[in-house]
Amino acid sequence: LLDLKYRFNKKNEIKALSLFVNKVKDEVYEVGRNREGFVFEEVNNEDQYSQFVRDQNTKQTRLWVNQLLGDHEIGEKNHLTWGLGYNKLNADEPNRIRNEVNIKKPTNTEGELVELGFQGGFQQRKTSQILEDLEYNARLKDEFTVFENDSTSTLKLSLGGNYRNKTRDFTSEFFGVTENGAGVTPPSIDNLDAVFTAENFNNDLLDLRLVRTDDDGNIRPDKYDAELNSSAGFLNVNYSFSKFNLNIGARYQKDMIDLNYDVANAPGGEDGSVEKSYDNFYPALNIKYALNEKHNFRLAASKTITLPEFKEIAPFEYVSATGQITRGNVGLEASNVYNLDLKWEFFPTNKELISATAFYKSIKDPINRVLDRGSAGVFSFFNSGEEATIYGIELDANIGLIASDEENGINIDWGINFSRMWHNQDLKTEFNEDGTLARTFKYNKKNEIGLQGASDYIVNSSLNFSTNWEREFNANISGNYASDKIFALGSAPDSQTQENSVLYNNEIIEEGFVTLNATLSQELSERLLLRFKAQNILNPDIKRTQDVLPLSGGAQSESNQTTRSYTRGAIFTLGINYNF
Numbered sequence: 001l002l003d004l005k006y007r008f009n010k011k012n013e014i015k016a017l018s019l020f021v022n023k024v025k026d027e028v029y030e031v032g033r034n035r036e037g038f039v040f041e042e043v044n045n046e047d048q049y050s051q052f053v054r055d056q057n058t059k060q061t062r063l064w065v066n067q068l069l070g071d072h073e074i075g076e077k078n079h080l081t082w083g084l085g086y087n088k089l090n091a092d093e094p095n096r097i098r099n100e101v102n103i104k105k106p107t108n109t110e111g112e113l114v115e116l117g118f119q120g121g122f123q124q125r126k127t128s129q130i131l132e133d134l135e136y137n138a139r140l141k142d143e144f145t146v147f148e149n150d151s152t153s154t155l156k157l158s159l160g161g162n163y164r165n166k167t168r169d170f171t172s173e174f175f176g177v178t179e180n181g182a183g184v185t186p187p188s189i190d191n192l193d194a195v196f197t198a199e200n201f202n203n204d205l206l207d208l209r210l211v212r213t214d215d216d217g218n219i220r221p222d223k224y225d226a227e228l229n230s231s232a233g234f235l236n237v238n239y240s241f242s243k244f245n246l247n248i249g250a251r252y253q254k255d256m257i258d259l260n261y262d263v264a265n266a267p268g269g270e271d272g273s274v275e276k277s278y279d280n281f282y283p284a285l286n287i288k289y290a291l292n293e294k295h296n297f298r299l300a301a302s303k304t305i306t307l308p309e310f311k312e313i314a315p316f317e318y319v320s321a322t323g324q325i326t327r328g329n330v331g332l333e334a335s336n337v338y339n340l341d342l343k344w345e346f347f348p349t350n351k352e353l354i355s356a357t358a359f360y361k362s363i364k365d366p367i368n369r370v371l372d373r374g375s376a377g378v379f380s381f382f383n384s385g386e387e388a389t390i391y392g393i394e395l396d397a398n399i400g401l402i403a404s405d406e407e408n409g410i411n412i413d414w415g416i417n418f419s420r421m422w423h424n425q426d427l428k429t430e431f432n433e434d435g436t437l438a439r440t441f442k443y444n445k446k447n448e449i450g451l452q453g454a455s456d457y458i459v460n461s462s463l464n465f466s467t468n469w470e471r472e473f474n475a476n477i478s479g480n481y482a483s484d485k486i487f488a489l490g491s492a493p494d495s496q497t498q499e500n501s502v503l504y505n506n507e508i509i510e511e512g513f514v515t516l517n518a519t520l521s522q523e524l525s526e527r528l529l530l531r532f533k534a535q536n537i538l539n540p541d542i543k544r545t546q547d548v549l550p551l552s553g554g555a556q557s558e559s560n561q562t563t564r565s566y567t568r569g570a571i572f573t574l575g576i577n578y579n580f
Helices: 198-202
Strands: 002-009 012-031 049-074 078-104 113-116 124-148 153-179 206-210 222-241 244-262 271-290 295-306 317-319 325-327 335-346 353-364 368-371 378-382 387-402 410-426 429-431 437-440 457-467 473-482 485-488 508-510 513-523 528-535 542-548 559-566 571-578
Antiparallel strands (some): 222 244, 295 335, 317 325, 335 353, 410 457, 473 513, 528 571
C-alpha cells in the first residue's frame, strides 16, 4: 500500500494511492469418503458400489489498484475535483484436478476395489483457467456557487463527466483421461497418483481425451475477450432555501459492450460475437425538508441502469466443485430501474440517528439466474420477465446506550437495520415470427414469482463497547439474518412444451440463516495493538431446497428435497499491529 498526498497550498492538493493484494486459496472438495456417495448409471449394482469424488483447485487473485486524485478551489466560488484510475486484476485457476472413482464395497470374500470412473470420458480431468481484467477510468466534477446567503438561500451548479474502459481476456484449457480397457486400478482413494504415470500412457493403458483440437492436434482452448466502454456527462442543480434543499440532476450515459468468443458447446455455434449498446438519460430528484434541528424528511426519485456482467453474457460453462454448471447468455440485456424513496430522519443527539424509509422500485427486463431447460442442470441468466416490482420499508437506528466522558468510563452503542420487502415479477413467453412457441419462462402453472436473490426480511445488528482507559479496549459483535430467497428460477422442460405442462423444474430456494462475527482489540502500548477477530462463529448450514415431482408412480405430489447443503467454516484470527 502506498498512500501519498501533496498540498500545494490551502486550496490545492493531489493524492496518489497504489494498492496491491495477492490472495492464494487452496480448495479441496470431497464427497463419498464414508462409502455412502451416490452412484452414476455406469455401475449396475448400487449395493456393492459407491462413488468418491475429489476436486482440487488452487485459486490465485492478484489485484492492483491505482488512483490519482485532485482537489482544487478556484477563487471563492469554484471547486474542481478530478480523478484518474488504472486497475488490473488476475484471477487464475492454474491447476484444477478432478477425479471420480467407483469403490466396490468389501465383502467376506474380497477386499475393497477402486475403479476409475469412465462415463463420458472426462471423469478424470484437469483444467487451467486464466483471467485478466484491465480498467482505465476518469472523472471530472466542477461545482460552481452561483450565490450563497447563509440566512436565506444558496444555489450551486455541478457539471462533469465519467469515463470507464474495461477489458477482459479469458482462456480455459480442459482435458480428460480415459482408461483403455480394464486393469488400471488405484491402490486406494488416497493414492490415485499411482496410476497416472507416463508408463501407463506409453503402454496405452490410459489415453488423453481432448474436447477440441487445432490443426496440429493440440488443445484448442475455450476463450473469450470482452470490452466495456462507458462515458457519461452530468449536470446537477442544488438550491437551498428556508428549510428546503432541492437537488435536480440529469446524466447522459452511453455504454457499449463487445464480446468475442470461441467456446465448445456454446449454443448456436462455437464462434460468435456480441455487441450491445445503451444510450440513455438518467434523471434524479432529491428533496430535503428540515422540520427542525432534530427531524428531516427526504424524497428521492431516480432512473438507473443495471448492465450485464461479462460472465453473464459469455457462453462459457463453468463447473463448480459440486458439479453445478453456470453459463452466460449472449441474448441477455440490461435492466432499467426506476427508484422512489421517502425517508424520515431523527437525531436524538449529534451521535445518534433513527430513520424510517419507504421505498419502491420498478425494474424493466429484470435479470434472473434460471435453471435452464434439459437434464444437464445448467444455470444461466435471462431477462425472464417484462417487469419486476419491489416495495418495502427500512428501519435504521444507531443509539448510544451508555456514554461516559469520565477518564475510566465506558461507552456502549447499539445499531440495527431492518428491511421488509415485497417483490414480484411476471414470467414471460416468447414466440417465433411464425407464431410458434420459442421459449416460455412459465412453469408449474406459474405466471409470476418473486425476484431471484431477494429476501423478504433482512436484519443487521451490531453492539459496540469501548473504554476511555489509558490503554483503550474495543469490542464489537455483529449479526445478520436474511430470510429465504430464490437461488434460481425454475423452467419448463423444452421450448415446445406448453407453459402449464405437468413437467417442470421448480425454483431452487436458499433457506435463511444467521451469521455472527466479533472483534476484540486491546492497546498494549502507544504503538502496540492486539486484535482478535472471529468470523462466522455459528457456522450455520447453508441449504438449498427444491420441490420435486416424481416422474412415475402413483398419485404424484411434490416433495421437498435438498439440492445442496454446506458450511463456510468459522475463521478465527489473532494479530498484532505495531505503528512506527
